[in-house]
Amino acid sequence: MKYVDEFRDAKLIRQAAAEIRKLATPDKHFRLMEVCGGHTHAIYRFALADLLPENIELVHGPGCPVCVLPMGRVDDGLSLASDPKVILTVFGDMMRVPGRTGSPLEHKARGADIRMVYSPLDALKLARENPDREVVFFAIGFETTAPSTALTLRQARALGLRNFSVFCNHVTIIPAIRAILDSPGMRIDAFIGPGHVSTVIGCRPYEFITTRYGKPLVTSGFEPLDVLQSIVMILRQLDSGIAIVENQYARVVPWEGNIPALRVLAEVFELRPYFEWRGLGFISQSALRLRDEYAEWDAEKRFHVPGVRVTDPKAAQCGEVLKGVLKPHQCKLFGRECTPEKPVGALMVSSEGACAAFHNYAVRTGVTTAASTGS
Amino acid sequence: MPASQRIRFADAQIEMAHGAGGKASRRLIEGLIAPLMIGPLANPLGDSAIVDIEGVQLAFTADSFVVRPLRFPGGSIGDLAVNGTVNDLAVSGAKPVALLVTLILEAGLSTESLEMELRAIASAALNAGVAVVGGDTKVVEHGMADGMYITTAGIGTLDKRLVFSSSLVRPGDKVLLSGPIGDHGITILLARGEIDLDADLQSDTRSILPMVDALAGAAGPGVRWMRDPTRGGVASALNELARDADVAIALSEETVPVRAQVRGACELLGLEPLHIANEGQFVAVVAAEYAEMALAAVRGAPGGHEAALIGEVRETPARTVISCSAYGGTRVVDMLVGDPLPRIC
Amino acid sequence: MCLAIPGKIVELFPDQPHLAVIEVSGVRRKVNVDLVRDEVPLAVSDWLLIHVGFAMSRISAEYADEQMRLLTMLGEADQAITEIEGYEFNQS
Secondary structure (H helix, E strand, O other), X not given: OOOOXXXXXXXXXXXXXXXXXXXXXXXXXXXXXXXXXXXXXXHHHOOHHHHOOOOEXXXXXEEOOOOOOOHHHHHHHHHHHOOOOEEEEEEHHHXXXXXXXXXXXXXXXXXXXXXXXXXXXXXXXXXXXXXXXXXXXXXXXXXXXXXXXXXXXXXXXXXXXOOEEEEEEEEOHHHHHHHHHHOOOOOOOEEEEOOXXXXXXXXXXXXXXXXXXXXXXXXXXXXXXXXXXXXXXHHXXXXXXXXXXXXXXXXXXXXXXXXXXXXXXXXXXXXXXXXXXXXXXXXXXXXXXXXXXXXXXXHHHHOOOOOOOOOOOOOOOHHHHHOXXXXXXXXXXXXXXXXXXXXXXXXXXXXXXXXXXXHHHOOOOXXXXXXXXXX | OOHHXXXXXXXXXXXXXXXXXXXXXXXXXXXXXXXXXXXXXXXXOOOOEEEEEOOEEEEEEEEEEOOOOOEEOOEEHHHHHHHHHHXXXXXXXXXXXXXXXXXXXXXXXXXXXXXXXXXXXXXXXHHHOOEEEEEEEEEEOOOOHHHEEEEEEEEEEEOOOOOOOHHHOOOOOEEEEOOOOOHHHHHHHHHOOOOOOEEOOOOOOOOOHHHHHHHHHHHHXXXXXXXXXXXXXXXXXXXXXXXXHOOEEEEEHHHOOOOHHHHHHHHHHOOOHHHOOOOOOOEEEEOHHHHHHHHHHHHHOOOOOOOEEEEEEEOOOOOXXXXXXXXXXXXXXXXXXXXXXXXXX | OOOOEEEEEEEEXXXXXXXXXXXXXXXXXXXXXXXXXXXXXXXXXXXXXXXXXXXXXXXXXXXXXXXXXXXXXXXXXXXXXHHHHHHHHHOO
């Protein structure tokens, strides 16, 4: 696979790992946060931590849009599916996320018409093919996915489609990063920056991290060589005492972002005054909703959603894991009450959630759960 | 199984995940179905049961086929029914002799469709060298049975060249895979039309008897364990072995054969080939000294040219399957909970 | 936000400029290319980054080659490393 295989070349990976070992001077300890859930998944899938020296610690960030969705919003989406006219369409990632009365998959087993789609365009197609049904698309994702929803809405509007609407849960990445940086007790030395979000927003939005907080950020691709090269670039910055934004993923990320994407986002969406993020609390100006011109296609306006806040079980430590304060296996529920089979929190369901990735991929020899350490 | 390891099934209702061949399936079977229906198990459940009839040992298996759509590139439900049952017997070290085929037909199914499947069953049976000796037919209301469900029972004699069980598996043994993985599962996913991907790909449904026969002839005494990796994929089959035999299985990532199109579809959808169903493959554990002989024999058999040695058995990490990359990274290959779901994140 | 795959354009539709068929290892899908259309027209054999049925970005062969060059040079002589550092700071 072109543009994939060459970035998985074993020899070059070993070379990059060697360079990292050279740069990571033993007297220092480096805490690098990868913001994006896709990077968390890549790190585990490619076992990249195996290649890093002990003094480089990778901290998982909150960039997993499924993980930060509060349970109440899952319930709101599921309540839409209780209307027999509604076909609720969701991405595969959402199917097992637990709501208070079960996951979309479980609701489907009980008879709700919930269908998995690969693209919002598939949902649009369903609406056109089923004029007597109401198709609702459960939109999630950061700025990577939001333009696709926006373009789909633009098409729905142009077609005058009356039976299609979007339940919008798009969130933006910068407020999440700011929340991490402002978290008391946070010690992150540098960021492995989002890759695909950056294809839309470009690299400029991250500059405040370097100028105001003095931390380097390198926007990174997702293949092993991308992540390793980004770490090399970060270590070189830290060694030189500088902090700037660098674009490792230049083959795909334009520094200025994607203008047509930003344009359609501005046309279709506006920022919500505030939005609740699981584990991070309410963050202002951090999520999108449909503009008034698109009210007809806004599922929240077309249908009644309960809008109930559901607090996480007290024992679940999703928030701390999301902020990188705790490692997955340090949560008291990890591997016991909370497993991929019976997930308590979304971080165990989403394949890019830190807990699921750790549970599914990490070689667990030597890693003890909270239970066995008695803590 | 010691009381402390006894699996309990506590779900209030049956979900799709319970049929996917992964962790949920295993819990249902080992926690509820086997204890209530069969009783305490002396040995781990295998693909076939061995029954002793007045001193003659026969292998006995049942299988059921539920697939949508009924026809797909490379085959149809009729092919799956025969090949699936034959393969179950083959990986239990048996020579299939006869099949019973039960058809559950949905009212409204066209006679033409039924005829196509009957011909497929007859042709697959002829190809595999088994006789379909009877069965049953029922019709259910429109809206049930997805067109047609097929269940089978198969019986065979034991191949004296193949005597194995998971308890014989030892660190140092090698893992042999008969061919590329993921063809069937991805073909079905694409054939459903929901994902809107196009690929030149077909189901691998076939009888694995010729390959197993070659293996038995050349390396029979060295074969320790076999399984046909259907729902749940190679990952599930090997995870079950790792658990039953209390060993580790270490795969070498780059040696696992996967067709480019399967890889492409998996990358696009965020799926792992090791979790995808196969209908014409087997995975075997072979003693190290027999491994090369075994590989050569399977490669020389019809359809076996893509066979490969993909890993080995180790002591640690026990009860775990790991995959080692060419550059030295190691990750766990876990058993899925339910069906593999495409992802966008 | 993250699963996006490089795919090669194998078919374009003059009467439907917002669509293209891309191929990934022999797997084909029709995708929407509205986000990557600009003054330079798309051509068959161009590579695009695909996410949920939409092309997000055109893949730059030049940048990819440059990156491979940098990666190949890692672990070689120190002079090469100094050259790389100079390149990276000039890039933005």
